[in-house]
Amino acid sequence: xxxxxxFETKMERVSETEMLLNMGPQHPSTHGVLRVVLKLDGEVVTxxxxxxxxxxxxxxxxxxxRTYGQFTILTDRDDYLCAMLNNWSYALAVEKLLKVxxxxxxxxxxxxxGELNRIASHLLFIGTFGIDIGAFTPFLYAFGxxxxxxxxxxxxxxxxxxxxxxxxxxxxxxxxxxxxxEKARKFVAHMRNCLKEYDDLLSYNPIFMDRTKxxxxxxxxxxxxxxxxxxxxxxxxxxMDLRKDAPYGIYSKFQFTAAVRQNGDCWDRYMxxxxxxxxxxxxxxxxxxxxxxxxxxxxxxxxxxxxxxGESYAQLEGARxxxxxxxxxxxxxxxxxxxxxxxxxxxLAMLQDMLKGWKVADVVAIxxxxxxxxxxxxx
Amino acid sequence: xxxxxxxxxxxxxxLVTGLGVTLRHLFLPSITVQYPHEKLSxxxxxxGALAFHPEICISCEMCVRxxxxxxxxxxxxxxxxxxxxxxxxxxxxFGKCNYCRLCEEVCPTKPKSVHHTKEYELSFTNRNDxxxxxxxxxxxxxxxxxxxxxxxxxxxxQKAGINIKSNGSSTPSDPVAF
Numbered sequence: 391x392x393x394x395x396x397f398e399t400k401m402e403r404v405s406e407t408e409m410l411l412n413m414g415p416q417h418p419s420t421h422g423v424l425r426v427v428l429k430l431d432g433e434v435v436t437x438x439x440x441x442x443x444x445x446x447x448x449x450x451x452x453x454x455x456r457t458y459g460q461f462t463i464l465t466d467r468d469d470y471l472c473a474m475l476n477n478w479s480y481a482l483a484v485e486k487l488l489k490v491x492x493x494x495x496x497x498x499x500x501x502x503x504g505e506l507n508r509i510a511s512h513l514l515f516i517g518t519f520g521i522d523i524g525a526f527t528p529f530l531y532a533f534g535x536x537x538x539x540x541x542x543x544x545x546x547x548x549x550x551x552x553x554x555x556x557x558x559x560x561x562x563x564x565x566x567x568x569x570x571x572e573k574a575r576k577f578v579a580h581m582r583n584c585l586k587e588y589d590d591l592l593s594y595n596p597i598f599m600d601r602t603k604x605x606x607x608x609x610x611x612x613x614x615x616x617x618x619x620x621x622x623x624x625x626x627x628x629x630m631d632l633r634k635d636a637p638y639g640i641y642s643k644f645q646f647t648a649a650v651r652q653n654g655d656c657w658d659r660y661m662x663x664x665x666x667x668x669x670x671x672x673x674x675x676x677x678x679x680x681x682x683x684x685x686x687x688x689x690x691x692x693x694x695x696x697x698x699x700g701e702s703y704a705q706l707e708g709a710r711x712x713x714x715x716x717x718x719x720x721x722x723x724x725x726x727x728x729x730x731x732x733x734x735x736x737x738l739a740m741l742q743d744m745l746k747g748w749k750v751a752d753v754v755a756i757x758x759x760x761x762x763x764x765x766x767x768x769x
Numbered sequence: 770x771x772x773x774x775x776x777x778x779x780x781x782x783x784l785v786t787g788l789g790v791t792l793r794h795l796f797l798p799s800i801t802v803q804y805p806h807e808k809l810s811x812x813x814x815x816x817g818a819l820a821f822h823p824e825i826c827i828s829c830e831m832c833v834r835x836x837x838x839x840x841x842x843x844x845x846x847x848x849x850x851x852x853x854x855x856x857x858x859x860x861x862x863f864g865k866c867n868y869c870r871l872c873e874e875v876c877p878t879k880p881k882s883v884h885h886t887k888e889y890e891l892s893f894t895n896r897n898d899x900x901x902x903x904x905x906x907x908x909x910x911x912x913x914x915x916x917x918x919x920x921x922x923x924x925x926x927q928k929a930g931i932n933i934k935s936n937g938s939s940t941p942s943d944p945v946a947f
Contacts, residue, residue, distance in 0.1 A: 456837055460837035463837050463867050527791065547814070549812065549816035555869045567814070587790050590786045590789065590790050591790050595784075595787060596776075596779045596780045596783040693875070
């Protein structure tokens, strides 16, 4: 039903000159199953409401009858484009409960896989955002070539290409195979050259810039009031990056700058991610250089892991924003309650205000530029 | 008017710059793989379909407890003579398997009685076919670790008139012709 009671309250009233239009749930630019109900006056959007839950799997509830070790594989399926960072944020929360020390080598490996996964996630954004705007070619380079290289590296490291189950409670699951560090170094060098190609193909293409510059402006105040985090917030001129502001792991050891842009339009949101790839490359250089020898697993019981009763919240800078995990433990084998702070879900909320006043054709550009993953939105 | 022509010039230049990238790649080696005629070699750590060896298994049920999606089940009988457990049957539901390697990691036998293979081309037309069972008294079809599953998969292919060739669970994959 288009005009169910819930949508009428969200959209106020639909006047005689306006119409409701369903975008999705099966729409190629929603990157998943998301329904956006648009209220249109001619070609101008006057209201928008999101309809979520098509991909809901009840991950938070499933955690309550899985052991702590078993739940890691479900975090993989949460935001499936940066599963390493999901694993990591969950491991951080449990480690906080256990008060366990992580070996240095494991910390370095976490940073390496985390940054590689951040690059992979941003590459997918660059590719699909191009498609949303109408440029197909960058997708073949970003998604089909560079991202595949990262997935190959992950496959050699842990055996899987999407759902890694690599960052475990207390450390990481595998040490690097022979020659892996060299391959990763080679990839970082290759990635730097590729950024120039993306600039030629997409970033500074006048058609692309016309479609994105000045479109979907997100004001600094609005971004903060909606709780937006990650690249979307940094594109609006707020230099908030947890890797800098509240360093977790060993991020305080690395020299880097948070990519910030000032205008908050679609092009800035794109460019922040493009800059972040370069920034991740420099972190990777330092991490691969500093990779120390040693253990990869801390002192954590392999079976019957029972963290002491209590609660913990851990957060890290995911590819889409602040990725938080809140765990309440009653001292048993599985969490009493687990909550995931999914950045995509929170970033999506601002869309209802952001779309107002823009043309229908811009909706796709704006939706694409905030880079949501529906697996994480619906959880 | 001047602004208009400048715009036309800018857009044309943008197009040519982009096409320049394409042109450069025309002379670089291709990265496309003609699957299924060519296959990439997988890493040794690749987590493909699970294989099971009933003759090694000691029925300790560690894998059953480790599995997050409860896809493994087994039954065993206590042998009064040897004071050990004898395996009656062992089932893996591939429709539920997460390919997470938790079962392989906890398996106490050497070599591992349950482990991942490099098989990734697993598809069945019947949901019941996803449940594989192994019994120690039933001989395993020869060929690979993956014998029984593979036999069932082949039989299905033959029924459909397709001649399927395995890429082998331990050999590096060469280009395979269909």
